[in-house]
Amino acid sequence: MSEPIIRLKNVNKWYGQFHVLKDLNLDVAPSERIVICGPSGSGKSTMIRCINRLEEHQEGQIIVDGTELTNDLKQIEAIRRDVGMVFQHFNLFPHMTVLENLTLGPVWVLKRPKAEAEATAMKYLERVRIPDQANKFPGQLSGGQQQRVAIARSLCMNPKIMLFDEPTSALDPEMVKEVLDVMVELAEETGMTMLCVTHEMGFARKVADRVIFMDHGEIIEQNAPDAFFDNPQNERTKLFLSQILH
Amino acid sequence: MDQTLPGADRLPPRTDTGVIGWLRTRLFSSPLNAILTILALWLLLLAIPALIDYLFIKPDFAATTAAQCRETGGYCWAFVREKHRLILFGIYPYDEQWRPLLASVILVAAIVCSCIRWFWKPFLGLLWAVALVAVGVLMWGGVLGLSYVENAKWGGLPLTLILSTFGIAFAFPFGLLLALGRRSHMPGVKAVCVVYIELIRGVPLVSLLFMSSVMLPLFLPEGFSIDKLLRAQIAIILFAAAYVAETVRGGLQAIPKGQYEGADSLGLGYWQQMRKIILPQALKIVIPPLVGIFISLFKDTSLVVIIGIFDLTQAAKAAVSDAVWRGFSTESYLFISVIYFIFCYSISRYSLSLERQLDQGQHR
Numbered sequence: 038m039s040e041p042i043i044r045l046k047n048v049n050k051w052y053g054q055f056h057v058l059k060d061l062n063l064d065v066a067p068s069e070r071i072v073i074c075g076p077s078g079s080g081k082s083t084m085i086r087c088i089n090r091l092e093e094h095q096e097g098q099i100i101v102d103g104t105e106l107t108n109d110l111k112q113i114e115a116i117r118r119d120v121g122m123v124f125q126h127f128n129l130f131p132h133m134t135v136l137e138n139l140t141l142g143p144v145w146v147l148k149r150p151k152a153e154a155e156a157t158a159m160k161y162l163e164r165v166r167i168p169d170q171a172n173k174f175p176g177q178l179s180g181g182q183q184q185r186v187a188i189a190r191s192l193c194m195n196p197k198i199m200l201f202d203e204p205t206s207a208l209d210p211e212m213v214k215e216v217l218d219v220m221v222e223l224a225e226e227t228g229m230t231m232l233c234v235t236h237e238m239g240f241a242r243k244v245a246d247r248v249i250f251m252d253h254g255e256i257i258e259q260n261a262p263d264a265f266f267d268n269p270q271n272e273r274t275k276l277f278l279s280q281i282l283h
Numbered sequence: 284m285d286q287t288l289p290g291a292d293r294l295p296p297r298t299d300t301g302v303i304g305w306l307r308t309r310l311f312s313s314p315l316n317a318i319l320t321i322l323a324l325w326l327l328l329l330a331i332p333a334l335i336d337y338l339f340i341k342p343d344f345a346a347t348t349a350a351q352c353r354e355t356g357g358y359c360w361a362f363v364r365e366k367h368r369l370i371l372f373g374i375y376p377y378d379e380q381w382r383p384l385l386a387s388v389i390l391v392a393a394i395v396c397s398c399i400r401w402f403w404k405p406f407l408g409l410l411w412a413v414a415l416v417a418v419g420v421l422m423w424g425g426v427l428g429l430s431y432v433e434n435a436k437w438g439g440l441p442l443t444l445i446l447s448t449f450g451i452a453f454a455f456p457f458g459l460l461l462a463l464g465r466r467s468h469m470p471g472v473k474a475v476c477v478v479y480i481e482l483i484r485g486v487p488l489v490s491l492l493f494m495s496s497v498m499l500p501l502f503l504p505e506g507f508s509i510d511k512l513l514r515a516q517i518a519i520i521l522f523a524a525a526y527v528a529e530t531v532r533g534g535l536q537a538i539p540k541g542q543y544e545g546a547d548s549l550g551l552g553y554w555q556q557m558r559k560i561i562l563p564q565a566l567k568i569v570i571p572p573l574v575g576i577f578i579s580l581f582k583d584t585s586l587v588v589i590i591g592i593f594d595l596t597q598a599a600k601a602a603v604s605d606a607v608w609r610g611f612s613t614e615s616y617l618f619i620s621v622i623y624f625i626f627c628y629s630i631s632r633y634s635l636s637l638e639r640q641l642d643q644g645q646h647r
Contacts, residue, residue, distance in 0.1 A: 091544050110552075117550035128545030132563050141559060142549035194549060 042067045048097035059254040068228040072241040075251035089120040121191030125203040129175040136171040161189040181212030201233040362614040366602040373438015373593040383441040386421040438593030446584040450519040458527025483525035496590040534565030574634035
């Protein structure tokens with residue numbers, strides 16, 4: 038395995054007295070695509086949110102692309118430039134048009150000229166198949182369209198790593214597919230490192246290199262998707278899979 | 284065959300549209316509302332004819348002296364004719380009063396321009412710079428052949444306008460910083476802001492004005508003094524900023540955490556986040572209470588009378604103290620009330636239209 042792009046070493050985190058992450062160890066290779074699943078409260082979202090420091094870990098080491106996450110604000114901002122994130126609730130900026138949402142990061146963080154940023158933004162909007170919505174406000178779009186805008190917004194920063202935090206769980210059922218299609222395309226056409234918290238097992242089978250199962254703040258089991266789904270080793274994994282795969 | 288096709292649209296019932304529908308839904312939707320409507324109509328019927336009688340029918344418009352006014356009763360327009368310049372411009376030299384008039388017009392024009400979206404461009408700053416220089420030159424004089432008028436002689440409307448314009452212009456950014464400071468993760472900054480806000484809000488403006496005018500000079504070294512008007516201005520700014528801060532804080536707290544996280548994940552720094560993401564949304568939420576603060580600031584400038592500054596209210600009081608025109612305080616105070624009302628009502632209408640403009644297409 039080549040030098041990992043993300044390395045978690047004995048990471049621990051508590052919310053007050055509650056031990057959310059217990060001695061996590063994880064290496065992610067460049068271009069690797071990982072799907073993380075597990076029951077709610079298992080710490081899977083918290084783990085990926087630690088990778089771009091939306092949550093702070095208290096013990097252990099997190100190294101992203103050769104830089105260790107510390108309290109140094111400059112380093113945190115540098116890592117965030119390289120790590121895109123897609124949220125469950127989109128977190129688009131409602132007071133800006135779609136195009137402004139997409140160019141904000143490139144113009145203000147990457148200091149790109151506005152025209153160039155807009156061209157890039159249109160390119161990615163075409164990629165997520167909604168170039169005609171560029172001048173609308175997020176509130177005028179459907180949930181699925183908003184999430185695709187959010188994906189495009191992250192892509193505009195040209196990140197090395199993309200984190201997806203339950204990207205389809207706030208969507209109406211008929212919109213899940215359009216978002217997953219975009220994500221599959223992204224996985225297949227670019228060599229981007231992806232970490233995705235999701236319960237969409239079809240997606241996991243299709244694109245994941247590795248599926249990780251978490252419970253009570255620990256990584257219980259990890260394996261290639263076919264082996265993971267067809268032949269789970271751990272009892273808790275078996276129980277979880279029996280509950281989500283009817 | 285008068286069966287409607289399935290799914291065909293029908294018009295709403297007639298009772299819900301037109302004049303009758305409007306009356307029903309707006310004025311007589313329930314017994315209580317009907318009673319309130321009738322009560323309100325009755326009050327209007329009492330007030331409006333009486334007011335017209337007092338203002339326009341009873342008074343003798345040809346009257347020129349106080350005695351004639353007293354005979355006819357009603358509103359004494361002669362008083363307004365006689366005293367309006369004193370009320371509007373205070374004790375500013377009589378022959379030079381075109382200067383404060385022009386200064387007021389320039390100031391109001393600059394404010395109106397700032398309210399129009401088309402002017403929200405860099406040159407607005409330049410426009411203000413020119414306007415302020417012009418106002419300063421006109422008021423003080425001493426150049427361009429204008430005689431020098433010290434600011435102790437300024438008074439009336441221009442003074443009220445100056446105090447409130449600068450009051451708002453400085454209290455707003457200062458209050459914004461205080462609000463951000465109060466939400467800061469740095470304990471030192473937070474403590475300073477909390478103490479400041481609570482201290483100022485715990486004290487009436489009157490006492491702040493007193494302190495600035497009586498106590499402050501005691502602490503300053505001998506021979507060093509700050510102008511009285513400036514001290515009052517600073518007191519007003521310090522006071523209003525604390526209220527602005529708490530209002531803005533309310534707006535900041537209403538912004539969902541996801542907005543901060545979205546901005547964080549793009550790698551935006553703190554000030555970029557505030558400027559581009561958080562404040563535009565937070566300020567939009569707090570426009571109504573913020574405008575409330577500005578309106579009360581405008582009216583609170585009248586409190587400077589207690590330290591002997593000759594603002595609009597003080598000028599109205601002075602106009603009545605003339606022995607010849609004694610007893611016409613209704614006239615005097617009604618006159619300035621109308622002026623205050625025009626300004627406050629304009630601010631309030633503007634805030635409504637601003638809300639509507641900013642609201643277009645941005646619903647979450």
